[in-house]
Amino acid sequence: MPETALPSGYILGFDFGLRRIGVAIGQTATHTASVLETVRNGKSPDWAAIDRLVREWAPSLLLVGLPLGAEGEETEMSRTTRRFGAALQKRYSLEIAFADERLSSQAAASEFVEQRASGNLRRKDASQLDAMAARIFLENWLQSFCD
Numbered sequence: 001m002p003e004t005a006l007p008s009g010y011i012l013g014f015d016f017g018l019r020r021i022g023v024a025i026g027q028t029a030t031h032t033a034s035v036l037e038t039v040r041n042g043k044s045p046d047w048a049a050i051d052r053l054v055r056e057w058a059p060s061l062l063l064v065g066l067p068l069g070a071e072g073e074e075t076e077m078s079r080t081t082r083r084f085g086a087a088l089q090k091r092y093s094l095e096i097a098f099a100d101e102r103l104s105s106q107a108a109a110s111e112f113v114e115q116r117a118s119g120n121l122r123r124k125d126a127s128q129l130d131a132m133a134a135r136i137f138l139e140n141w142l143q144s145f146c147d
Contacts, residue, residue, distance in 0.1 A: 006145045007060040007095065012036075012053060013138030014088070015065045015101065015130045016081045021045055022130025025057055026138045031146055033139040035131040045084070047091070054092055062088050065101030065137045072100075099141040101133065 008028050015022035021041050026033035036053065040046040064085040067077045082098070089096045 006142075009060040010057045011061045011063050011138065011142070012057060012059040013063045013065065013099075013134040013141075014084070015134035015137070016067075016084045017041060017130060018080075020130045021050075021084075022128075022132065022134040023050075023053060024131055024134035024138045025059075026063070026142050028060075028142065031139070031142040033135045033142060035128055035135045038128060038130045045087075050088075054094075059094065061095045061097060062092065063097050063099055063138055063141060064088065065134060066098040068100055068102055070102075072102075097141075099137050101137040 006028055011026040011028065011033075013024040013026060013033060015024075019041055021039040023036045023039055024033045025036050037049075039049045039053075062085075064081060066081055067075065069075050069078075085096045085098060088094070
């Protein structure tokens with residue numbers, strides 16, 4: 001069960017990566033999530049793009065996928081991701097939560113292959129993989145409130 005109570009409204013989910021940040025939007029009323037976009041990340045995140053998404057969706061919470069090790073332990077990437085979460089909290093003064101994102105990237109890759117095989121996505125849509133991973137862990141996190 002999540003460590004926080006489920007807020008009402010929208011939740012932005014972030015799949016943080018060193019080159020890209022996948023972003024998804026979740027609805028607490030329906031416990032569902034949708035892919036939004038992938039934001040560039042380099043020396044720093046594309047704050048202008050994230051600012052736009054926060055303004056557009058006015059989320060009540062920002063959920064950041066936490067990449068844990070195979071045994072659930074913190075890794076260097078976990079610590080880097082937590083720093084990104086702290087930067088989000090400082091910038092937007094919104095509640096931040098972290099969700100275990102293990103296996104979401106693999107699930108997104110499998111989903112991408114299935115959608116390509118069915119003709120729904122093309123190879124050039126691979127940039128959506130990070131946003132698909134964000135949708136998966138965000139939706140799983142929302143669903144955990146249904147149990």
